[in-house]
Amino acid sequence: MWEHLFPPPTTCWFCSSPAGGHPWSGVWGRLCAVCRRRLVRISPPLCRRCGKPLAGQGTVLCGDCKGRVGHLDQNRSVVRYNEFAREIVALFKYRGRERLARPLGRMMAESAAGHDPLPDWITFVPLHPSRLKERGFNQAELLARIVSARLNRPLIPLLKRVRPTEPQSLRNRRERLVALRGAFALAEDREVRTKIAGTRVLIVDDVYTTGSTLEECARILKEGEVKRVVSVTFAR
Ligand SMILES: [Zn+2]
Ligand SMILES: [Zn+2]
Structure with a gap:
């Protein structure tokens, strides 16, 4: 009975030390204090389009989005792509920690829930x-x-990568x-x-860098007559 009232501490999703919050306090409560502090959550005011944090309260679009015509209607990201976020993404992507999909996906679903109205379909950036x-x-x-399970919206693979692209970091x-032109195509299924x-449609990806991958995916989806394309990433 006492265990029920005072449950033992759960372990942190990221580093396995005891988590600070109650097990029922949501995904952020399942992180230890240190990991929570090392992640810089992105919070309003945000650029209405790309989700970049804005300095001034009154602005709606960031400097990058002002005067730019694009196909991606809105992006939301959970945290800043700092050293720690980079480590988490690398663990998940390259070092086989696939179970990190759960906490990251849940955080992303929380951010994506801010897209109004909610998308009809969830899709993702494909790999070659x-x-x-x-x-x-x-x-x-x-x-x-x-994200699909949390938002209760169906997941469909809408895009395919038809050409591998070189690392784009520079x-x-x-x-x-x-460089991305011709890298993606729409699923052939009529x-x-x-x-x-x-x-x-909501596109899911892990990191938003310059937004060009998501922009190109959005362009392809709009060619396929999708009305509105939004995206969510873990970091940016
Ligand atoms: Zn931790
Ligand atoms: Zn912007």
């Missing part, structure tokens, strides 16, 4: 088959499964966009194409 074979899983797809947004016409 050769990359998928090498890694064994697509991190964006694992996250999308959790390019700027414009160069990245050019039934799927009919379904998505005129609807709202």
